[in-house]
Amino acid sequence: MQNASPLKKTIVQLRQWVWRLYESGRCLALFHGHAVSDARGPPGSNMLLRLHQIDKFYPTGEGPLHVLNGIDLSLEAGKSLALTGESGSGKSTLLHLVAGLDSPDAGEIHLGGTNIVGLNDTALAALRRGTIGLVFQQFNLIPSLDVAANLAFQARLAGRPDPAWLKVLANRLGLSQVLKRYPEQLSAGQQQRVAIGRTLAARPRLVLADEPTGNLDEATGDAVLDLMLSLVAETGAALLMVTHSNRLANRLNARVHLHAGRLV
Numbered sequence: 001m002q003n004a005s006p007l008k009k010t011i012v013q014l015r016q017w018v019w020r021l022y023e024s025g026r027c028l029a030l031f032h033g034h035a036v037s038d039a040r041g042p043p044g045s046n047m048l049l050r051l052h053q054i055d056k057f058y059p060t061g062e063g064p065l066h067v068l069n070g071i072d073l074s075l076e077a078g079k080s081l082a083l084t085g086e087s088g089s090g091k092s093t094l095l096h097l098v099a100g101l102d103s104p105d106a107g108e109i110h111l112g113g114t115n116i117v118g119l120n121d122t123a124l125a126a127l128r129r130g131t132i133g134l135v136f137q138q139f140n141l142i143p144s145l146d147v148a149a150n151l152a153f154q155a156r157l158a159g160r161p162d163p164a165w166l167k168v169l170a171n172r173l174g175l176s177q178v179l180k181r182y183p184e185q186l187s188a189g190q191q192q193r194v195a196i197g198r199t200l201a202a203r204p205r206l207v208l209a210d211e212p213t214g215n216l217d218e219a220t221g222d223a224v225l226d227l228m229l230s231l232v233a234e235t236g237a238a239l240l241m242v243t244h245s246n247r248l249a250n251r252l253n254a255r256v257h258l259h260a261g262r263l264v
């Protein structure tokens with residue numbers, strides 16, 4: 001694309017963005033609407049997320065693969081939990097189940113007071129509106145929008161635009177000086193901070209992060225994680241974070257390890 005015209009470049013970028021949207025499919029449904037109060041647990045309880053006896057199989061050429069086997073897990077509002085495990089142990093699968101992007105073969109996933117397993121897509125989307133925020137290793141910023149618009153994107157979709165909160169986030173994330181820049185004009189660390197800010201702007205009750213600093217060097221990754229942890233704590237949200245790094249996992253309130261389909 002080096003010699004391509006600016007228009008052609010924009011078209012290619014737009015195509016890439018549409019393709020990413022298509023790939024992430026139902027992900028976007030998570031970013032719409034309100035449902036924050038729906039995510040609180042039963043009265044008197046601070047429990048936000050509870051998994052009970054989750055089983056997940058994938059069909060493969062060699063027969064069913066039992067990826068998750070009787071998983072029990074719980075997470076309170078305001079707490080952070082690291083999920084570690086060797087490659088292929090099922091970390092992303094577990095995260096996708098919690099996000100409602102896939103369903104388990106057995107077990108219950110309670111988000112607040114509601115078991116989300118078995119809900120139809122409409123009910124899932126209604127429950128999750130604004131409740132879950134996703135942060136992935138790929139930043140998935142919208143190339144044609146500047147930083148300010150990228151930051152505002154999810155909060156707008158969630159129906160909760162809040163310019164004052166956006167300003168706080170931009171300051172805290174060190175992005176105030178680059179609000180008019182486009183994603184391609186940012187460093188990887190800056191892009192990841194925009195992705196985190198965009199998610200937190202919608203004030204999700206539960207943040208699901210899959211290797212959120214995996215693309216960053218150690219120092220930048222540490223700084224970004226620090227920020228994410230303090231912002232998540234300040235908003236009273238819960239964080240479930242997949243990581244390969246023991247060092248990063250130890251920074252969270254608690255950690256669990258997936259091995260051979262079970263949590264150890």
Ligand SMILES: Nc1ncnc2c1ncn2[C@@H]1O[C@H](COP(=O)(O)OP(=O)(O)OP(=O)(O)O)[C@@H](O)[C@H]1O
Nearest residue numbers: 058059060067085086087088089090091092093094
């Ligand atoms: N759609 C699928 N069909 C069949 N097998 C799958 C499917 N998705 C994942 N798997 C298999 O399930 C297992 C768990 O995959 P998953 O992506 O959850 O692992 P992970 O712990 O996140 O791995 P990594 O750390 O490498 O990202 C792997 O053996 C993978 O090959």
